[in-house]
Amino acid sequence: MSKGLGRIQRGCLRVIEEYEAAGKRPTMLNIASEVYRVRPDRLSDAQHVATRRALTSLWQKGLVSGQGNIQFAPERPQRLTDERSCTDGG
Numbered sequence: 001m002s003k004g005l006g007r008i009q010r011g012c013l014r015v016i017e018e019y020e021a022a023g024k025r026p027t028m029l030n031i032a033s034e035v036y037r038v039r040p041d042r043l044s045d046a047q048h049v050a051t052r053r054a055l056t057s058l059w060q061k062g063l064v065s066g067q068g069n070i071q072f073a074p075e076r077p078q079r080l081t082d083e084r085s086c087t088d089g090g
């Protein structure tokens with residue numbers, strides 16, 4: 001049995017409600033940066049993924065209206081080290 005919404009999910013809902021009250025639509029990066037209290041360009045990959053998962057879960061539960069209202073950032077490109085590991089014959 002679920003214990004309810006997690007910290008990131010609650011933070012996402014709070015940010016979305018604040019933006020809607022101001023008549024604005026937040027992007028996924030707006031939400032993540034406010035939940036984690038960092039600038040959007042300082043978000044880690046883990047924070048980005050956790051926010052995406054939280055928003056997807058909220059959407060599945062019907063607590064947000066869908067990805068049409070949340071602008072998901074395009075996938076981040078792989079880092080050079082990731083590309084090297086794929087081409088090193090490994």
